[in-house]
Amino acid sequence: MQVSINGKSHELAGADPDMPLLWALRDLVGLVGTKYGCGVAQCGACTVWLDDVPIRSCQMPLGAIKDRAVTTIEGLAGDTLHSVQEAWIAHDVAQCGYCQAGQIMSAAALLKSNPNPSSEAIEGAMAGNICRCGTYSRIVAAIQTASTRLQGLSFYEVGHDTTESQFDGKVSV
Amino acid sequence: MSTGAVHGLKRRDFIRYSSFGLALGSSGISVVATAKTSAPANLLNPYVVIHDDGRIVIAAPNPDVGQGVNTALPMIVAEELDADWKAVEVILAPIDANRFGAQFAGGSLSVRNRWNELRQMGAAAREMILRSAAQQWGVPRVELTTQPSMVLHPPSGRSASFAEFVAAATEQPVPADGEVVLKARSDYRLLGQRIVNAAASDIVRGRPIFGIDVSVPEMLYATYVKCPQIGGVPKTANLAEVKGLAGILDAFIIAGDAGPPSFDLSKSIHVAGGVAIVASNTWAAIKARRTLKVEWDISAASTDDSAAIEAKALKAAERATGEREVKNSGDPEAAFANAKRVLSSVYATDFISHAQLEPQSCVAHTTATAVEVWTSSQTPGYAQATLAKLFELPAEAITVHQVRGGGGFGRRLSNEYVREAAVISKHMGKPVKLQWMREDDMAFDFYRSPAYFGLQAALSESGELTGWRNHVVSVSSDGEEANYGAGYRGYNFPDDVVPNVHISQTMLASKTPTGAWRAPISNVYAFAEQSFLHELAEAAGQEHREFLMAALGEDKWFKPDDLASLNTVRAREVIAAVTRAAGWGRGLPEGRGLGLGFFFSHAGHVAEVAEVSVNADKQVTVHEVWVAADLGQIVNLSGAENQFQGSVVDGVSALADQRISIRSGALAQTNFHQYPLLRLPQSPKINVEFLASDYPPSGAGEPALPPVAPAICNAVYAACGERIRRLPISRAGFQVV
Numbered sequence: 001m002q003v004s005i006n007g008k009s010h011e012l013a014g015a016d017p018d019m020p021l022l023w024a025l026r027d028l029v030g031l032v033g034t035k036y037g038c039g040v041a042q043c044g045a046c047t048v049w050l051d052d053v054p055i056r057s058c059q060m061p062l063g064a065i066k067d068r069a070v071t072t073i074e075g076l077a078g079d080t081l082h083s084v085q086e087a088w089i090a091h092d093v094a095q096c097g098y099c100q101a102g103q104i105m106s107a108a109a110l111l112k113s114n115p116n117p118s119s120e121a122i123e124g125a126m127a128g129n130i131c132r133c134g135t136y137s138r139i140v141a142a143i144q145t146a147s148t149r150l151q152g153l154s155f156y157e158v159g160h161d162t163t164e165s166q167f168d169g170k171v172s173v
Numbered sequence: 174m175s176t177g178a179v180h181g182l183k184r185r186d187f188i189r190y191s192s193f194g195l196a197l198g199s200s201g202i203s204v205v206a207t208a209k210t211s212a213p214a215n216l217l218n219p220y221v222v223i224h225d226d227g228r229i230v231i232a233a234p235n236p237d238v239g240q241g242v243n244t245a246l247p248m249i250v251a252e253e254l255d256a257d258w259k260a261v262e263v264i265l266a267p268i269d270a271n272r273f274g275a276q277f278a279g280g281s282l283s284v285r286n287r288w289n290e291l292r293q294m295g296a297a298a299r300e301m302i303l304r305s306a307a308q309q310w311g312v313p314r315v316e317l318t319t320q321p322s323m324v325l326h327p328p329s330g331r332s333a334s335f336a337e338f339v340a341a342a343t344e345q346p347v348p349a350d351g352e353v354v355l356k357a358r359s360d361y362r363l364l365g366q367r368i369v370n371a372a373a374s375d376i377v378r379g380r381p382i383f384g385i386d387v388s389v390p391e392m393l394y395a396t397y398v399k400c401p402q403i404g405g406v407p408k409t410a411n412l413a414e415v416k417g418l419a420g421i422l423d424a425f426i427i428a429g430d431a432g433p434p435s436f437d438l439s440k441s442i443h444v445a446g447g448v449a450i451v452a453s454n455t456w457a458a459i460k461a462r463r464t465l466k467v468e469w470d471i472s473a474a475s476t477d478d479s480a481a482i483e484a485k486a487l488k489a490a491e492r493a494t495g496e497r498e499v500k501n502s503g504d505p506e507a508a509f510a511n512a513k514r515v516l517s518s519v520y521a522t523d524f525i526s527h528a529q530l531e532p533q534s535c536v537a538h539t540t541a542t543a544v545e546v547w548t549s550s551q552t553p554g555y556a557q558a559t560l561a562k563l564f565e566l567p568a569e570a571i572t573v574h575q576v577r578g579g580g581g582f583g584r585r586l587s588n589e590y591v592r593e594a595a596v597i598s599k600h601m602g603k604p605v606k607l608q609w610m611r612e613d614d615m616a617f618d619f620y621r622s623p624a625y626f627g628l629q630a631a632l633s634e635s636g637e638l639t640g641w642r643n644h645v646v647s648v649s650s651d652g653e654e655a656n657y658g659a660g661y662r663g664y665n666f667p668d669d670v671v672p673n674v675h676i677s678q679t680m681l682a683s684k685t686p687t688g689a690w691r692a693p694i695s696n697v698y699a700f701a702e703q704s705f706l707h708e709l710a711e712a713a714g715q716e717h718r719e720f721l722m723a724a725l726g727e728d729k730w731f732k733p734d735d736l737a738s739l740n741t742v743r744a745r746e747v748i749a750a751v752t753r754a755a756g757w758g759r760g761l762p763e764g765r766g767l768g769l770g771f772f773f774s775h776a777g778h779v780a781e782v783a784e785v786s787v788n789a790d791k792q793v794t795v796h797e798v799w800v801a802a803d804l805g806q807i808v809n810l811s812g813a814e815n816q817f818q819g820s821v822v823d824g825v826s827a828l829a830d831q832r833i834s835i836r837s838g839a840l841a842q843t844n845f846h847q848y849p850l851l852r853l854p855q856s857p858k859i860n861v862e863f864l865a866s867d868y869p870p871s872g873a874g875e876p877a878l879p880p881v882a883p884a885i886c887n888a889v890y891a892a893c894g895e896r897i898r899r900l901p902i903s904r905a906g907f908q909v910v
Binding site for chain 1 (some may be wrong): 237238239240241367369370372375376377379380381382383385386388394419420454455456457459460529530531578579580582608611612815816818821822823826844845846852853854858
């Protein structure tokens, strides 16, 4: 079985077509940024993109992926971090960090389809991702910052209130 | 700043870090960071390595499960070292009590316990560098000073990087405690600033830093199926059928210990009986569970029924005195006899589960002579000790690597999953990653004990609180001694403030394992007491804030210099601050209300105000929460604030609709669809204010959690006139929207 992951084709010879993408990523491909939280599409820790649409990889059998392209947290950054990742650092969002790959994939997908989301749109897009540590207010702030940047405004024009002093705006991969 | 990847450490990295005393594991890998430099390393003390190229590596001693200590603790070292934080790399220290003392995550104690030690470590390393510089430059030591990562000689204007002197500095004798001068707070460059989590860079990239991400060569994947009725053990299973499934390498019964486990963290070597399924990947093991059929021996299993426990407890709590007296001060009999008014209320809380987002997992490699484990345990030292006992090996034969944990909240204090992994590995003769399913995690937790409070108060003619009775009803595995987190604990207030107090407890027999859940005991006491105090204020015809301020009594620090004792001056200051910030007393529309809660726990004085609205369908919207706290000096402002924001969310999450129910010794809830966690749209706006005080810092992980429930329930009362006396509030018909 061939699966395209982060722009690269992976041959998963003999893999069980029932195997959820989550476990294939983690155990067969070695991309463990995508996390197991509940296994029943309740928590969003396993969020990846299938052709740019955020999905719960714990519910996506390998056999159903076909020729759709998978993007994981490891594939989100290009030469530099994605604006959402930068904003996540700038706002010091994470506590334990376990849910954050899923949060970032949901947030980046939102901004891709809606670069300037309203508070309601943010709530709607992020409602499927649980943060057990409770970093929700920072998640919202980081999405707003990333939105502003994606619209071409300077990071420093945003006036966010956390951690600027530690962030040079040019975090490299 | 970064913490390094879990796997992929190459041998040369390893040798570089051998200065930290890391023994090469049997599997040939370790969990320390892959450093960003290959320059030679110079060890100044167990916490500080400075490379010849100027990079500074600081060891983070305690497990980080999201509470931020892998940032906060190295910051303390870096401050006194006067290190340029941008040049600092944090690594996870090896588990070694000889060099790093007690390495655990619990009680919000990491910062509080290590404050003096880590300041000293940073300052001593700086002093060794300065003495080397003095020798190298031929100038008196007293003429030297530092700027971040630089040595300065102001008389000559000369300056140079720490790196110039570190090789020679390692030859300097380690200064004694009295030989170094610690910085004055006014000279801090780092402490109190907003510093990004040291793991942030790895987290946003999805790098393998969590326990579940550990991978070692030849590792197999296991799942472990236990009896749903807690404490049952397997008799027989269709092992041959399971072994025939694709990807399955083995399936076998572990006889294990019959009966529920105890929360005896330092001693328990309990391994629950069960069936291990070992596979070539996690999914194959999970899928095989569908085929597995086990016949259980339930003769020693729990037969608990939470509804029956609750019925008994509620009945018992109707009495304001219980079976065992635990405190009797003043003359409560007289106080109640002479009271103008006596109020009685029963407050109730259910069993709840931790639901940390990363389900338990552990990689273990057990041989005849050694055990090596990689674990996100909050008590890696106990993991080591209990593995040694279980396998009858010397402590030196047990290597425990700490790995970042995806949430803790007390769930990772026990190490039963570590022992399970080690036992399965021994059977297989290979390294094994044991992965618990979410359903396992929920079914086999050490839950928060349910607690019931029969509260009674005496009010004088003038509305003064003159008498207090608290009958605590909770659970006990032997029917007598309270389980951990279940019994009475004195909090100074109200117990040591009110003149006439009687506290008693009644313990109901229960076999359901219970343990520490974030701010143990405090999280239920605060709800009951701070809600009841609001009831009393109203009965006394007094404004809540004024009543609470007065009830705190005279200005007093109960045990001067003991941060863990109440200081009523600090208490009143945080109440004043939070009510000021929230606009306490302002007019609100119909159906909207403000509520106040205060609690002192984990050496933190914390007051909170919640603003809620309640509609006719008893739907509660938590609009905004204000928090004011005195934690002493703040180490990492961003980290502490994050912990407090998270505590508010956690508090709302738990009070909304979280409860565990038990039928015939087994859990009724299996996953998040039956055990809801708060989601972003329900999350309130949160304002955190830390009062500037000069006290040494105390921990931020727990003390903001207890006041959340009373602040919200008091606000609900203000909004709609209905008093909530049980958690979760869904049991009183309310819903958080």
